[in-house]
Amino acid sequence: MSSIRTFERGGIRVRGDGEQEEPASIVNAFLPNSAVVLLKQHAGAPARCVVRRGEYVREGMIVGRGLGPGSADVHAPVPGVVRDIRVVLLPEGGESEAVVIALEGSFDRLGRRAERYVWNSMGRADILRTVRDRGVVDTEAPGVPLYDLLADRESTDALILNAVESEPYLRTESSLLRERSEQVSDGLAILAKLTEPARLVVAVDELCIEESLRPWAGDARIEIVRLEARYPQDMRKQLLESVLGARKRASSSALVIRPSTAVALHEAIVLAKPVMERYVTVGGGAIKNPAVLKVRIGTPIGDLIEECGGFLGPPARIVLGGPFRGFPVHDLDAPVTKTSSAVLALSEDEVGGARRNPCIRCGRCASVCPEKLEPERLFRLLSNRREAEAEAWGLKDCTLCGACGYICPSRVQLVAAFAVRLRQGISKAMEATR
């Protein structure tokens, strides 16, 4: 077995040694009575609504047409009647139109044996068009359409399957690797055909069981790389650093893909199914029976929590996504989207007090920053409205991983301050290109 690799500097071991979230068996969630399908589930502009109120939509029918790069088609996850088209606020800020579909009528796919399409004979252009038409997006936020990732990548220096689970509670990807290994390896094979990578890497946790890796056993083309369970191992920059080395990180054109994205791709190509479902971890200390569910997109998170036995006690926070990079929600009607990896309900103990103190200049934030920045200095510059200097100190390299905020003994709100500034930069850049 090869040695365990990791990135150069910083990071946090959130879990103790030998401790790992066990991959769970995946359960199919109940169908939602009414699905709230957001028309913005991807990085770019919201899709344009192509259905009208009162219209009957079939399972998998297109309801939103993607507009331009970064935008993807959105499909009806359940058959039914369009009850409403309304504007909803998104937890990550901004707003989006949503199509509310009340479950009704018969299913075209559910409960029927799916025909399997042989993809080996399909050409590159064919596969790419299918990927676009089925609305496949990268399942990591912000959800870049897979078509955009693949279109200009005729060849790449590495294709990396990122099955690392470094945020606590999350086990969507590791569960998929164990339970849906055939689909994952099929998806990876399709991607390998499209991108012709020089290296084909499967990156897994250090404690990953051999059973999960069985589709690739004895395959000489594939390198299995075991990575230390150190947060933020799963973020693109750190993963490339661990797998390819720090020098090659910036210049690499590597394609990093999550197992859940590979499964979505497999379903789109082999089963000819648009993206209607997503695998979601439901967990946290306030959930009775944590589980990994296969959920129809648009299901309210309240339904998922109910299905997992409800709350143990009053939750202090409900988070969409991981505890580090997710967004808090205040509403159990918030729907599952193509990029929601988890729904966490955290108890008071897990959240900790919100008592904040001044910075004591201990420097722990700098010691855990994987990008080798000095969060304390950046925060001080930003608090004094010296944004240009903060940028000269490398603010733009911040990936908002949240390691500095986690380690800070004074609970200084470092990450939020950086996020505000970085997002302002993004929105300004977007305005400039318009």
Next chain:
Amino acid sequence: MQWITALFVFLVSFGAFLGASFLAGVGRRRMRDPDAARLARILPGYDCGVCGRVDCRDYAAALLNDGADPALCLPGGSATAASLRSVLVERGGASGSALKRAVVRCTGTSAAARVSFAYEGYVDCAAAAALYGGPKDCKNGCLGFGSCLRACPLGAIRIEKGCAIVDPRVCTGCGKCLSACPKDLLTLIPIEQRWFVACSAKKPPEERLKDCDTACTACGECARRSVQGEFVLDQDMAHASLVWSESWEDIARACPTGAIKRVGT
């Protein structure tokens, strides 16, 4: 005797030259901005460079010409900052260049506006707005986390009951606060205008009272009372027009929700 006369003429002309050059110097000093000298006198004169300028005179010039932040002098502390501000305010008011001043187009105090969740995050309006558009039900209201307050170089803005208010006596209409507000609530209005519509709600008028007691419901009461067109109703919102009249105050006080506000209150 001749040499005495020569000496006398020489001395007089030399004295005249010195006097003239002294007067010219005084004149030149007079020509320089007197406020710059005042600001320089307020500054401690250590020339330490903490403010990022070469010396105190340079900082004084920057305060006047480049709109530098008067709170940057560390040795001087808050007392110096306050003195610098007062000079800048006086200048803004006296010079007559400031024909406009900023107002916050929202009057949704914590008593009037309802909230849907408690925000415990980073105290910054942009950060709060990034989460579901902020805790208030009205997504176009003042968040009250003071981003404009921190952007104002004169300290003219205060937060009262969760809503920002601009002090019209201090504001010089420089407009720096305008871009600090993620909700785009600050706007410059003519200095003569005493009353303005302090609501920016974009929801349909009939839904606004659910979110906030002091919302403009586009009822049209002000427009009805405006004989000379002081207030007009446009796109489901009342607007103050630029017609001045004696009846401004009466019209404003007739607003059933109190959305028309006096500047600085």
